[in-house]
Amino acid sequence: MTLPLVIDVLDFARNAGLGRGKIVVSSLRRLQDYLVGNSGELGYSVIGALDANGRPVLHIDIQGAVSLQCQRCLEELEHALDVHTELLLAQK
Numbered sequence: 001m002t003l004p005l006v007i008d009v010l011d012f013a014r015n016a017g018l019g020r021g022k023i024v025v026s027s028l029r030r031l032q033d034y035l036v037g038n039s040g041e042l043g044y045s046v047i048g049a050l051d052a053n054g055r056p057v058l059h060i061d062i063q064g065a066v067s068l069q070c071q072r073c074l075e076e077l078e079h080a081l082d083v084h085t086e087l088l089l090a091q092k
Contacts, residue, residue, distance in 0.1 A: 009089055013048035013056030020045045025066060036076045037067040056089040 007017065025031070026038040042064035051057050062083040070077040 007046075009048070009058060010056050010091060012046075013050065013058060013089060015048065017048040018045070019047075025064075031066070034069075035067055036069050039067075040065060042066075042081065051088070056091070058087040058089065060085050060087060 007019065011017075012019075020043075022041045022043050025035070025040045025042060028038075032038060042062055044063075045059075045061045047059040049057055049059060060083070062081055065078050065080050068077050068079050069075070
């Protein structure tokens with residue numbers, strides 16, 4: 001299991017930082033009530049950058065799959081995750 005990524009986000013963005021790793025699904029406690037099984041892992045990447053206006057941002061990508069319960073048939077349903085988001089950071 002990899003260690004959690006802990007960063008100074010403003011410094012990370014200004015210096016174009018890059019962090020990648022995997023998160024074990026069973027370690028996501030808040031998600032456990034929604035899952036049928038908690039095996040597997042999710043891959044993530046966090047890329048720091050400055051946007052076109054010079055503001056610090058984080059580009060966050062998450063890929064993997066989780067096992068949910070189908071609300072129609074109550075069977076296990078594997079749900080693929082492919083999340084891409086950009087987070088604009090507020091400065092002090």
